Amino acid sequence: MEMKEALRYLNNAKEILKKAPIENNIFTDVKYVQEACGTAYLAILKVIDEYLLHKGLSKKGLPRSIHAYRRALQKYLAVHDGKLMREFESLYEELHIAGYYRGNLHSVGVVKEALKSAKAFIEKIG
Numbered sequence: 001m002e003m004k005e006a007l008r009y010l011n012n013a014k015e016i017l018k019k020a021p022i023e024n025n026i027f028t029d030v031k032y033v034q035e036a037c038g039t040a041y042l043a044i045l046k047v048i049d050e051y052l053l054h055k056g057l058s059k060k061g062l063p064r065s066i067h068a069y070r071r072a073l074q075k076y077l078a079v080h081d082g083k084l085m086r087e088f089e090s091l092y093e094e095l096h097i098a099g100y101y102r103g104n105l106h107s108v109g110v111v112k113e114a115l116k117s118a119k120a121f122i123e124k125i126g
Helices: 004-018 030-054 066-077 082-101 108-125
Strands: none
Touching: 004 030, 004 108, 030 066, 030 082, 030 108, 066 082, 082 108
16 A cells, blocks of 8 residues: 555655754754654654545545544544554544643754654555
């Protein structure tokens, strides 16, 4: 299946993160961290969209909310692997809510781990 677009987004997130100044293993400018986390979360949504298109959904039928993504994952993916739902929820909380929306991620190690988890999720679906 096609996951090039999702990986492109993830690579963009890593490039954005390189712009963020670091002191004592802490990002000192949260703007870049938020932007990188938002882009990494979009990478996750892209791979899910590609998977759903591959399964026969139309572009119009793709999820448009977190609730719709959860339903789609349960219907098309979680039946094969219950861990995927937990991973998705974790990535949603870390990247989208804590990282992007609230700007609460500052630790270099935490952000890098979240991006690694995003890549692993993308590779599982793709």
